[in-house]
Amino acid sequence: MQPIAIQRILGILLMLFSITMLPPILISFIYEDGARSSFILAFLVTFITGLACWLPVYRSRRELRLRDGFIVVVLFWTVLGLFGALPLALYEDLGMSFTDAAFESISGLTTTGATVIVGLDQLPHSILYYRQQLQWLGGMGIIVLAVAILPMLGIGGMQLYRAETPGPMKDSKLTPRITETAKALWYIYLGLTVLCALAYWLAGMNGFDALSHSFSTVAIGGFSTHDASMGFFNSTLIEWVAIVFMLLAGMNFALHFVSWRSFSLMPYLQDSEARFYLALLFMVSLFTAGYLYFTGTINNVGDAIHHGIFQTVSIGTTTGFTTTGYAIWPGMLPVLLLFISFVGGCAGSTGGGMKVIRFLLLIKQGLREITRLVHPSAQIPVKVGSKAMSDRVVNAVWGFFAVYVAMFVIIMLILMMTGMDQITAFSAVAACMNNMGPGLGDVAAHYGDVTDIGKWVLCFAMLLGRLEIFTLLVLLTPTFWRK
């Protein structure tokens, strides 16, 4: 444990984070929306706190150790989540309690997209922009976390992205050094964002909406500047743009990197995770569209198809944009989509959920057990692509799955204890743990009616999901803190 080194990093993080409050001030100037003072105040508080953390120890040159990585990662989301709530809490016209502001801010930084605000369309532009920017920053953090840091910590089988990555990504540490890898990934992230904003703009959004939505699309966040989310634009073209970029952002960014460097699409085709991800979303989309059409919910074939695809991709990648109220769709559709969000995005993407690769390994492990019953003496490896996974990885994935389900149940029970009905509680935990956003029942549109305790519990769920469960849980164990 290196408290001084951690304090130094935290100080730097906060000071950097305070800088991100400057663009909303600029927006506020442009639109003259009167939210300027709260941002300036929040900037000063954050910056001075950061400086106060950093100044006393800025000379220290202590190296971080592997174990400190857990603390830094958790602090990144919790502390920034809390300080990120400042501008929202300080803006008095919004009338938000600190709990609400923190929920909104953590929901943003974890790219969940669950909101407590009603009446987005009337809010000042700077506040709207700030929410989107939080998601974009969160997404950027996740990319680095997922590709560069989690593999090092070896969370829940993700060490397979260290040395044992299958197929085209044999050197999944894309470049030899973490800082270089992070830089390369940021360029891709930035590039995707720019492309997405341009596409939205060409499809008919105004400049502000295009930029704002590109932030929350590429980050797989799901915040919108309108209460009706994507449904506000009522444009099939815009929805298709959103589908494409949600799909791209839900794939492993390392794949984007490899295929961009080799100028070919082969890496996507060779990667079994990406193939499974696309196939799964395709089949569920098809089913959803068919179900919508044949139950007469949507009478037009074209509409059924594009709503089916949009909603499946949006929920499946854990983005959480909505066009129509998917919560009131008939039969098992809402629950099916909710379950798809458990699979989530690919490892190394901005998506949430359990990650496709883990789900794939779970299926293969299940099949292996069946084959073992037929051939008791057979040696059956679990393979991804043509590469066999070590039992260590498979076990870690099973462990991850077990803990994920256990945490899901515990949080759901706590929520029901606060007086929530079962459907709402179930969907709220699923939506928050999978970093997806909108749930069913009372939380289908917004989380404003949840109790304060409920909101804090859901904040914990969002952080749990984002930090791949173990990163957060390990801090709660006594062994971690023992000297």
Place this chain on the structure above:
Amino acid sequence: MKIIILGAGQVGASVANNLASEANDITVVDIDARRLEDLQDRLDLRTVAGHASHPEVLARAGAEDADMIIAVTNSDETNMIACQVAYTLFHTPTKIARVRAAEYLSQTQLFAQEALPIDVLISPEQLVKNYIERLIEHSGALQVLDFAEGRVSLVAVKAYYGGPLVGHELRELREHMPKVETRVAAIFRRGRAIIPKGTTVIEADDEVFFVAAKKDIRAVMSELRKLDRPCKRVMLAGGGNIGFRLAESLESSYQVKIIEHNLKTSKELSEKLDRSIVLYGDAADEELLLEENIENCDVFCALTNDDEANILSAMLAKRMGAKKVMALINRAAYVDLVQSGIIDIAISPQQATIGSLLAHIRRGDVVVVHSLRRGAAEAIEAIAHGDSKTSKVVGKTINEIQLPPGTTIGAIVRGNEVIIVHHDSVIEEDDHVIMFLVDKKRIVDVERLFQVGITFI
């Protein structure tokens, strides 16, 4: 011919055995002096003890004036370096090396003359694998040998009661199958060769060798015996080099199970193979075979390093209901013992591999040699050079050629065309002629037949 053989292991010893009987000067080099003593006691050859790739050792073995060096030690690296040394220091004309690792073999530019100067690469495991693969492909055949890059095959098959041609004269074959071109090259009855004529009557239990294009093999076989169902379920015992390669190339079109008794090897196998089922256990374990439905298995191949284990596990599999069993057997004595008994096919790895070496030792332009019947008979593919004046075969009909006794010409390959010969077929320049020699001692006469006269430039 002066030949140096590096390595006195299984392959080295059997090569020495085969070549020593053909009036060649053989020197065998090995690091193990005891092994060399054994060899020297049995065969008429010279031995040198030492590290095979060291120049001093090679010089002692007479590399200065050797015509050929055959590097078949256990180590790929030693074999490759030995060829390099022989080329650079001694200018040995022909260098043959065994290289097993696919990592080397897949890089063909490695073996260019200016890189690693190896003229011929042999990979015995690959050859044995191909041999077994063809047997599984043509279920019912005892041997299937390819010529002219697979365009023509020589097939050995045992005639059974119930085959339409059994009990009839050979010339009726054409009436039975007017569209199929084939020629019976030899018949072995109770171990004795018969040179087939039109009037020869095929009896049950005859071993018939016929030449046919690949597509016609099944049709011809159906004349001689009731056809087996094409096989689907293959069980391999032993996941060594041969077992693994075989499983790898069979698994896309057959249901392959492979039994390996070493835990570590079986794990590695299961990781490398995609669709085969890798079983960890003993191939002679009755329980295991029962559990894996041996009675439904079409072919069982025992491919471990241990002759006795192979024979026993194959016998067990046969008794438990496997349709056909094959065993890999290194010792020549065992091959005679078990072949055509309980075990359907005994595979001798030496016989499968020696041919590729013999092709380079034969005088005249011989492309392919297959050793048959434990080295007693031979099938060769030779190229006819010269013209009607300088050559003893070009421009002549089959009847006019003065073939040594016991030799038959089965087919000619002209460009891409396969011609199954008749008595009036004419051989042209650059034809590939496929011949069957019942008695290997006549090989010298055949070589002489295909050598071009001195006047030909």
